[in-house]
Amino acid sequence: MTRPKILVVGAGFAGVECLRRLERRLSPAEAELVLVSPSDYQLYLPLLPHVAAGVLTPQSVAVSLRRRLRRTRICPGGAIGIDPEAKVCVVRKVTGEVVAEPYDQLVLAAGSTTRTFDIPGLRDHGRGMKSLAEAAYLRDHVIAQLDIAAATTDEAERAARLQFVVVGGGYAGTETAAYLQRLTSAAVGRYPRLDRAQIRWHLVDVAPRLLPELGEKLGEKAMATLRYRGIEFSLGTSVASVDATTVKLTDGRTLPSHTLIWTAGVSASPLVATLGAETVRGRLAATPQLTVPGFDGLFAAGDAAAVPDLAKGGDAVCPPTAQHAQRQGKALAENILARLRGAPLKPYVHKDLGLVVDLGGVDAVSKPLGLELHGLPAQAVARGYHLLALPTLTARTRVVTNWTLNALAGDDFVRTDFQSRRPGTLQDFESATSYLTPDQVREHSRPLAART
Numbered sequence: 001m002t003r004p005k006i007l008v009v010g011a012g013f014a015g016v017e018c019l020r021r022l023e024r025r026l027s028p029a030e031a032e033l034v035l036v037s038p039s040d041y042q043l044y045l046p047l048l049p050h051v052a053a054g055v056l057t058p059q060s061v062a063v064s065l066r067r068r069l070r071r072t073r074i075c076p077g078g079a080i081g082i083d084p085e086a087k088v089c090v091v092r093k094v095t096g097e098v099v100a101e102p103y104d105q106l107v108l109a110a111g112s113t114t115r116t117f118d119i120p121g122l123r124d125h126g127r128g129m130k131s132l133a134e135a136a137y138l139r140d141h142v143i144a145q146l147d148i149a150a151a152t153t154d155e156a157e158r159a160a161r162l163q164f165v166v167v168g169g170g171y172a173g174t175e176t177a178a179y180l181q182r183l184t185s186a187a188v189g190r191y192p193r194l195d196r197a198q199i200r201w202h203l204v205d206v207a208p209r210l211l212p213e214l215g216e217k218l219g220e221k222a223m224a225t226l227r228y229r230g231i232e233f234s235l236g237t238s239v240a241s242v243d244a245t246t247v248k249l250t251d252g253r254t255l256p257s258h259t260l261i262w263t264a265g266v267s268a269s270p271l272v273a274t275l276g277a278e279t280v281r282g283r284l285a286a287t288p289q290l291t292v293p294g295f296d297g298l299f300a301a302g303d304a305a306a307v308p309d310l311a312k313g314g315d316a317v318c319p320p321t322a323q324h325a326q327r328q329g330k331a332l333a334e335n336i337l338a339r340l341r342g343a344p345l346k347p348y349v350h351k352d353l354g355l356v357v358d359l360g361g362v363d364a365v366s367k368p369l370g371l372e373l374h375g376l377p378a379q380a381v382a383r384g385y386h387l388l389a390l391p392t393l394t395a396r397t398r399v400v401t402n403w404t405l406n407a408l409a410g411d412d413f414v415r416t417d418f419q420s421r422r423p424g425t426l427q428d429f430e431s432a433t434s435y436l437t438p439d440q441v442r443e444h445s446r447p448l449a450a451r452t
């Protein structure tokens with residue numbers, strides 16, 4: 001008898017946790033495990049702001065898939081379409097070749113991409129914070145602004161180079177602004193021609209409050225801390241347009257700046273749209289059992305899926321966080337096992353453990369299990385949480401070593417220049433994959449599957 005093939009798309013929190021559980025619970029004779037992934041690492045996204053600021057090396061947050069997964073076959077490439085009727089996933093391999101991967105059970109765990117709106121110039125000039133390369137580009141870009149500001153004799157150019165705008169007052173934007181502000185504030189001491197007072201950081205959000213996930217008190221605490229460090233806030237405001245040298249805000253102000261960092265939300269992976277299935281605000285509508293209604297053999301988890309939040313009840317769906325993605329991955333693996341063994345599937349239930357927001361140094365706010373903390377206790381919880389959540393002992397050791405080295409010796413503020421030939425904008429990163437429409441998927445999948 002042939003073994004059923006379980007195909008997982010996406011090597012993030014949900015996909016890798018699911019495969020690790022399946023590797024442990026299924027013998028090789030029981031199922032074939034395949035992972036489709038464009039990268040050979042699992043990225044620990046919550047520490048990306050530390051990478052952008054040079055506190056951590058990029059390798060510290062990229063965990064080797066070949067270390068984590070022992071018997072899963074890795075298909076290196078990106079899924080560009082799924083044909084749920086033929087049970088075929090169409091993959092563009094890293095070689096450029098397009099292949100069909102038939103499956104018995106498919107786990108869609110392709111995460112999310114940066115959500116952009118129809119704002120003139122945003123995709124061409126905005127910079128994202130969602131991948132390792134984007135974090136590394138951002139670091140080089142910010143240091144380059146200091147270099148150019150120190151070199152120019154044009155006062156207006158210097159002011160524009162030293163003005164930075166971050167959009168998004170959630171944890172990703174707040175941590176990014178906080179960490180990069182620390183970077184520029186520490187670096188400026190090494191530039192005799194620059195003065196700390198010339199550097200301006202703005203945090204912009206359309207919502208009236210910072211960090212709404214943490215409640216009013218902690219949001220205000222975080223704002224007070226960052227304001228004291230010189231970050232300016234524009235809440236209830238968004239970006240009207242952006243070009244290479246200016247950011248126009250919806251309140252009518254124009255900020256001369258060469259840096260717009262966009263972290264205002266995420267959209268589910270465009271792979272979801274290739275299915276032609278029901279979605280909830282772009283995320284694939286999933287059942288509490290992490291299946292996709294009406295699609296045999298299809299499961300979904302993480303940022304790509306709208307999974308009902310049974311702990312909250314009502315119409316609530318689980319927020320797009322690593323905390324949920326990781327746990328959904330494990331629950332999903334158990335449900336695949338149940339499906340293979342003819343047992344009933346179990347619903348996913350998880351009560352949010354809270355959120356930690358690391359603002360750099362001893363500054364932090366966190367709300368573990370409803371307890372509101374700020375300052376050093378919050379930072380201890382934040383760092384402890386990340387150390388526990390990092391997937392391997394090697395990654396934890398790298399992170400602790402980097403944190404310690406940075407605290408003791410600081411940063412050298414060098415830019416690598418590896419990235420200087422690419423624009424590094426949202427458009428530059430997101431145009432990398434072109435997905436198929438549901439009709440195109442069918443055109444590709446059937447002949448490819450017949451040949452496979």
Ligand SMILES: Cc1cc2nc3c(=O)[nH]c(=O)nc-3n(C[C@H](O)[C@H](O)[C@H](O)COP(=O)(O)OP(=O)(O)OC[C@H]3O[C@@H](n4cnc5c(N)ncnc54)[C@H](O)[C@@H]3O)c2cc1C
Binds near residue numbers: 014269301
């Ligand atoms: C800066 C930042 C800070 C954050 N901080 C926190 C935090 O403190 N706490 C928290 O809980 N959450 C945090 N998050 C959110 C958290 O990282 C995400 O919710 C989580 O990564 C989602 O997990 P996932 O498995 O769904 O997707 P991901 O972890 O994003 O993984 C998706 C994977 O799918 C791959 N992929 C994408 N498209 C395809 C394709 N077509 N074919 C094959 N593979 C594909 C990607 O390469 C990636 O490896 C943060 C996010 C960011 C950006």
